[in-house]
Amino acid sequence: MDFKFDTVEEEFRSEVRKFIDKELPWNWREEDLDAEDEVDSIKVMEFKKKLGEQGWLTMAWPTKYGGQSATHMRQVVFNEEMAYRGIPAGDAGVRMVGPILMLYGTDEQKEQFLPKIANAEINWSQGYSEPDSGSDLASLQTRAVEDGDDFVVSGSKIWNSAHAGSDWMFMLVRTDPDAPKHRGISFVLSELETDGVTVERIPMMWEAYRGLVTFDNVRVPKKNL
Ligand SMILES: Cc1cc2nc3c(=O)[nH]c(=O)nc-3n(C[C@H](O)[C@H](O)[C@H](O)COP(=O)(O)OP(=O)(O)OC[C@H]3O[C@@H](n4cnc5c(N)ncnc54)[C@H](O)[C@@H]3O)c2cc1C
Incomplete structure (x- = not known):
């Protein structure tokens, strides 16, 4: 052949x-x-x-x-x-x-x-890991609570690239806290230039940084689910 x-x-x-x-x-x-x-x-x-x-x-x-x-x-x-x-x-x-x-x-x-x-017009950040949720991703705690046309998101996402010019984060959030832990999780798209979003840099061992993003009652439109 x-x-x-x-x-x-x-x-x-x-x-x-x-x-x-x-x-x-x-x-x-x-x-x-x-x-x-x-x-x-x-x-x-x-x-x-x-x-x-x-x-x-x-x-x-x-x-x-x-x-x-x-x-x-x-x-x-x-x-x-x-x-x-x-x-x-x-x-x-x-x-x-x-x-x-x-x-x-x-x-x-x-x-x-x-x-x-x-067209590479969006620089994305991946929002899966949390300070207390890594390999066991189903333990993630970031909450998204429905309120009118929005979700209100609270929690932290870590080890991402949000500090490096990211415009949007695709993230996993808990929408049903009563479901078994590997269920009740939703995928939402969140704009990072939004009230309540704080981005911090975490130093790595090789003179680089990764991001820690905190969401404090951040409104994410339901249409981004
Ligand atoms: C440089 C870098 C960039 C990253 N970028 C992103 C990003 O952009 N977005 C994002 O969401 N995440 C990102 N991550 C996170 C990465 O995906 C997590 O590090 C990964 O999910 C592991 O989680 P943890 O570090 O909390 O380790 P832990 O889950 O605490 O695991 C620690 C150790 O225990 C072992 N372990 C865990 N559970 C078990 C088990 N049940 N049985 C046996 N061994 C086990 C693991 O293999 C590992 O060796 C990044 C990480 C790094 C280092």
């Missing part, structure tokens, strides 16, 4: 290489950049925007959601070239939020978020 890439795939590889040579303003590995650092994350977002303009950031997405329905081999070629240069080309929006919205989101959510994810 011949495992070689075909001509079209190799042509695409050349196109990606030329693009990187022209557009990549830094050498990720040599400069030791951290995608979750306040300053470095700006560079990453700028480069992701360029990938977004090519449609490459979301090439795996179906065309009906603005992707390219790329073949697996085309994705392999792209990911190989990104990995070879150490470029963080994927992100939580592309890999996690987008596909979840395609499966479970409302039409309004798809319209609001998918194009922005594809």
Whole structure:
């Protein structure tokens, strides 16, 4: 069996290489950049925007959601070239939020978020872990209480990238405290520039930081569930 890439795939590889040579303003590995650092994350977002303009950031997405329905081999070629240069080309929006919205989101959510994810217009933060909830994620305590058209969210999310310019957090919150602990948990999208949200930096052992976000009675519209 011949495992070689075909001509079209190799042509695409050349196109990606030329693009990187022209557009990549830094050498990720040599400069030791951290995608979750306040300053470095700006560079990453700028480069992701360029990938977004090519449609490459979301090439795996179906065309009906603005992707390219790329073949697996085309994705392999792209990911190989990104990995070879150490470029963080994927992100939580592309890999996690987008596909979840395609499966479970409302039409309004798809319209609001998918194009922005594809164009790297949102810097997402992942809000799963809490100070007292790590591997045992079902023990999470952040509460979301229904109040009119909103949820009122209180609790803390830790180890995330919120300190590094994140605009939105996709987060797990407890909406039914009476359900067994692995149930009664909901997935909501929360804008971080909102009253009651505090972002602190936690120093890591390798001269970097991660975020601790506290939600103090933060109103999150129910339409973001
Ligand atoms: C650099 C960094 C970035 C991160 N980014 C994010 C992020 O963006 N968003 C986010 O939500 N989270 C993030 N995390 C959190 C990460 O996913 C958690 O660290 C992880 O869920 C583990 O939780 P914990 O650190 O509280 O460890 P614990 O759950 O306290 O586990 C400690 C140790 O005990 C072991 N252990 C736990 N339970 C058991 C068991 N039942 N049996 C046997 N062994 C067990 C674990 O394997 C581990 O070795 C990040 C973490 C780090 C270090």
